[in-house]
Amino acid sequence: MIPNIDSKIGISVYSTKFDGIGGKIRVEPEDFKVTELLSDKATKSINDKDGYAVYKLKKKKIDTNHALSGIFRKTGVRLKSLGLKDASAITEQFVCSGHKGKPVDDFSSDKYSLEKIGFVKKQLSKKDMVGNHFTLKISECQNRLESFTEHDKILNFYGYQRFGSQRPVTHLIGKAILHRDFDKVIDLILSFTSSYDSKENTEIREKLSDKNNYKQYFDQVPVQMDIERIVLKEMIEHGESIRAIRAIPVSLRRFYIQAYQSFIFNQSLSSAFQDGENLFEAESGDVCFDNHSIIGKYVKGMDQNLALPFVGYSYYKKTRFDFQISKILRQEEITPKDFFIKEMQEVSSEGGFRQAAIHCTDYSAHGNVVDFSLSRGSFATILLREIMKPTDPILAGF
Template sequence: MIPDLDSKIGISVYSTKFDGIGGKIRTTPEDFEVSEKILEKTLNSINQEEGYAVYKLKKKRIDTNHALSDIFRKKGLRLKSLGLKDASAITEQFVCSGNKGKSIEDYSTEKYSLKKIGFVKKPLSKKDMIGNHFKIKISDCTNKLSSFEEFNNVLNFYGYQRFGSKRPVTHLIGKAILQRDFDKAVELVLSFTSDYDSKENNEIRQKLVDKQNYNQYFEKIPKQMDIERIVLKEMIEHDDAFRAIRAIPVSLRRFYIQAYQSFIFNKSLSTAFTDGENMFESESGDVCFDFNGIIGKFVKGLDQKLAIPFVGYSYYKKTRFDYHISQIMQQEEITPKDFFIKEMQEVSSEGGFRQAAIDCSDYSSRDDVVEFTLSRGSFATILLREIMKPSDPIYAGF
């Protein structure tokens, strides 16, 4: 049985035949360790002379964005990360200064530590990152972890975090923006409720369904609902939904669009797999990534990884997956050109390609602990979903 939450984010299949061991992850942050891996060449280019300062950021109980904004607030140093790491784990990642010469000595708080490891000639970017290594303890599970062997046959779905986990709404907001329905987008930001959200949050959201309550409830919105406060303030002052959505930071508005693209991607993978398409081997006519991550056509005899279109305004139709993708877009009442948003061009997206299967290496397990490395952009929770087959992903710690 596929959990209801999975269906909501476009996942309607399991890739493996494994029965699942059940259990829970993230019982404590120490149960979930993540360390970032960067290219050997990049690692060797870090020197002790001058340039852009590079640091190792170790953290727990705080996500990357909040840690970096705390460093900026306390130390005046603006740092960029190569990827985002969430709060409910112990994580280690590289962060880099955007300004030459400006650096600080090691610094730590109870939630994170920042250690300078040297300088690089040009700032690090996502291209320098290979992936992440995970070490995860699965509590309260059966003792069959050692019999899971299908780690190279897992579809590369976008994980729960991409959609808001406990409150899977990000893709719905993205769709409303694409359909230029800004009233609907405001309504979703403020009043979309979820069974997994807290009773207090849901009660406030239910009140915000009615515009008459906006003024009265503004002060009652908890501090952590910062986006809701931004949108509500604009609605109270100007009663203009377009203006209220545009007040949301651009990075988050882009994330909403990407979340909707991720939903279509998940649905495309699910339906193509159900229809019997081979998702783990590329064939003639396919678009593929080579071992350097460069996109191109299938060439017999080369080591290539199958790629699936990620829909945007430059959607590439000439693949064996167009039938599935076009049908999904028809059901969703969306077209590729909707991804060019004339009214809000800064969040337009041309789309691209994403690997069909997870690239997993260094896999090992012992007792109730599993370790593996995933390439950049793949989700550990999607591999764990195949190992655990949880009936309730949120209860299981996803």
């Protein structure tokens, strides 16, 4: 039985036959440990002489953006991360200085620490981070973790975080933007409710479902609802939906579109699997990634990983998955051309490709702790979903 929240984010299958051990994750921050993995080339490029300073950022109970903001406030130095790590974990990641000036001294606070590990001649980028290693504890589970052996047969779905986790709305906002229904975008941002949200948040969102309440309840919107406050302020002052949406940082507006693309990808993967397509081995005519993440056509004998289209305005139809993808687009009343947004060109997306299956290495399990490495862009929660088969992923800590 697929949980309701899985269906809402486009996941309608399990790819393993394992019964599931149940349980909970993230009971304590120490239960979810993530360490970033650099490419061999990037690791060898770190020296102890000069260039752009590279640091190891260790953190707990704070996300990457807030940790870097805190470092900037204390030191005046802007550091760039290679990937984002959320707050509900203990994480180690690499951050790099944007200039060749004097490096920051090592320091620590109650939530994070910064340690200089060397210098690089060329700034590190996202491409230098090849994956993450996870050490995860599953609490309150059945004692059968070691009998799970199907870690090489897991579909590369986008995880719950991509869609807002407890409030899965980001993809719905993206779809409304693509439909050019800007009033609906505002309504979703302000008043979309979830059964997992707090009573206070739900009450304020219900009041904001009526435009006439915007001004009256603005001061009651909590500060952590920063996007809602930005949108409300614009709507109160100008009343123009598209202007209010444009006030949202462009990175987040692009994320809304990407979340909807992720929803279509999850649906495509589910549908292809249900239709009996082989998603774990590439075939003649397939588009694949090689072991350097370079995309190309399938070549027999080469070490390649099958890829599925990630739909955008440059959608590539000539794959064996076009039947499923085109059917989904018709159901969603969306065309690839819709991803070019004349009214907001800065959030247009041409699409691309994404690996069909999770590439999991260094897998081991002992007691109720599991260790594994995943390539960049894959979600540990999707592997855990197959191991645990939770009846309610959000209550289980996902």
